[in-house]
Amino acid sequence: MSEEPKVDRLIDARNTFCPGPLMELIRAIREAKVGEIIGVLSSDTGSKRDIPLWVSKTGHKLIGIYEKKGYAEIVVQKMR
Amino acid sequence: MGKNIIIVGGGPAGTIAANSLAKKLKKEEASITVIDKTGKHVYEPGLLYLTFGEQDPKDIVRNERDILNKKVSLIVDEATKIDTKREIVELKRGDKLHYDYLIIATGARLCPEEVPGMKEGAYHFYNVDEALKLKDALNKFDKGKIVIGVGGVPYKCPPAPAEIACFLDYKLRRKRIRDKVEIHYLSPLPRIFPIESIDPIVKEIFDKEEIKYTTFFNVESVDPERKEVKSLEGETIGYDLLILIPPHKGSKVIEDSLLGDRGGWVPTDRYTLKVKGYDNVYAIGDATDLPISKSGAAAHYEAKVVANNIASEIKGNESLDKYNGKVVCICDSGNKAIYLKFDYDHPPKSTRPRWIYRLLKLTFNKLYWHTVAKARFL
Incomplete structure (x- = not known):
């Protein structure tokens, strides 16, 4: 696995169900400057499907999904 | 001499915290003050019912003074700055209030x-x-x-x-x-x-x-x-x-006091509800940056934890509560409702819509003023 990128903002959405990790990422992307990198920690397996889908639909960049013990760190860059 | 507990915000979070503290602490142990911009308490779940003519404004808006325990002082004024270095809250009219414990319950601002x-x-x-x-x-x-x-x-x-x-x-x-x-x-x-x-x-x-x-x-x-x-x-x-x-967005006083993140939400520890970097400043309700639902239920359970912990500390007890992320929610579809309960360790379970849950919600809408808001029973 490639080296994990340094994030500008890390959101810990582990073990939260409503509104959920994707909504937290949408919030962070809306607040971020173009080029900034955001990491979301999620224990919800659905995030690994939903987040890349939203990221590709909105033209941002999925940098990677990094598996940890019991959760994943999903890293996204704001592109526009 | 008693401790000064200042609570900024008289919504559900601030009110429940104030009333819980008033029940736990004697007058000589602490003075409890709520600062609220309007002096009016809005039961926001009622706004949906107001929209469809099932409730009137008088059903969902009350005077904050009428809900607060008599031991709690209410100042109807706007907090304009929170100075955490000097432990002071500044008010629009010019007053400066010192605190030993501060609870930030400033809610969310519609933009x-x-x-x-x-x-x-x-x-x-x-x-x-x-x-x-x-x-x-x-x-x-x-x-x-x-x-x-x-x-x-x-x-x-x-x-x-x-x-x-x-x-x-x-x-x-x-x-x-x-x-x-x-x-x-x-x-x-x-x-x-x-x-x-x-x-x-x-x-x-x-x-x-x-x-x-x-x-x-x-x-x-x-x-x-x-x-x-x-x-x-x-x-x-x-x-x-x-x-x-x-x-x-978070409240203006949070932005002006440089206490929030980019959205004006207060960085808060998800278990202790202490504002990150402070031992005597707490945030509860919609004001926090916690990735949980901004809801009255979360505010209620958070307020109880913070009130327990501040009262314990003042009394010299060591046992401290942790917020477990608990949220209870009844989603009403007009004739039936779905009941949901979850926390950090227990995901919500699938449930069918039932009329009984709607009845529960309509009953709770009325009981709120006499139970939860006054820190009674629940």
Whole structure:
């Protein structure tokens, strides 16, 4: 696995169900400057499907999904 | 001499914390003061019922003084600055109040101006005035397309837009004009309902009642002249009447005191509810940056934890509570409701809509003032 990128903002959405990790990422992307990198920690397996889908639909960049013990760190860059 | 406990904000979080503290601490142990800008307490779950004429403003707005325990002082004024170095809260009228313990319960601020065209082109129901305007507009609406969307995240009560879509469907059927009105729900997520395990149940209702929906639609702007709403994802949808949840930000005093993140939300420890970097400053309710639902239920359980811990500390006890992320939520679709309960360790379980849960919610709407708000029983 490639080296994990340094994030500008890390959101810990582990073990939260409503509104959920994707909504937290949408919030962070809306607040971020173009080029900034955001990491979301999620224990919800659905995030690994939903987040890349939203990221590709909105033209941002999925940098990677990094598996940890019991959760994943999903890293996204704001592109526009 | 007793400790000074200052609570900024007299919504559910601040009020429940103040009343719980008043029950736990003697007068000589602490003086408890709530600072609130309006002196009015709004029971916000009632705004949906206000929109559909099931409740009146008098049912959902009361004087904060009438709810607070007599041991709690109320100052009706705006907190303009929180100085955590000097442990002082400054008020608009010029007073400066010293605190030993501070509870930030400043809630969320509605910012419809953040979505271009929203003020001119859309309705919402997130305060009493706007809910009454929407009520009038819906009463006059007899044919066309009603679109419901989300103007920004986070927002209070994540299920609320799906809830109003179902409520609207039920009310239009009762008026026998449902066949003349199209309801179209725009979800910011890849599904209708925020909670994945509950989504199939809500989808079943939407499909059965012919409520249209578009997923991955995060509203970017409204064109009031063309009557169109555009998404971050690049789609455009037309409407005759638009209901949009306004973007929310943290309170101005948080921004002005440089205590918030970019959205003005206070960085808060998810278990202790202490503001990060401080031992005697807590944040509860909608004001926090916690990735949990901004709801009265979360505010209620958080307020109890913080009140327990501050009272224990003042009394010299060592046992401290932790907030476990508990949220209880009853989503009302107009004739039935879904009951949800979850916390950090227990995901919400799938449940069927039942009329009994709706009855529970309607009962709770009335009991709130005498139970939860006064820190009694629950």
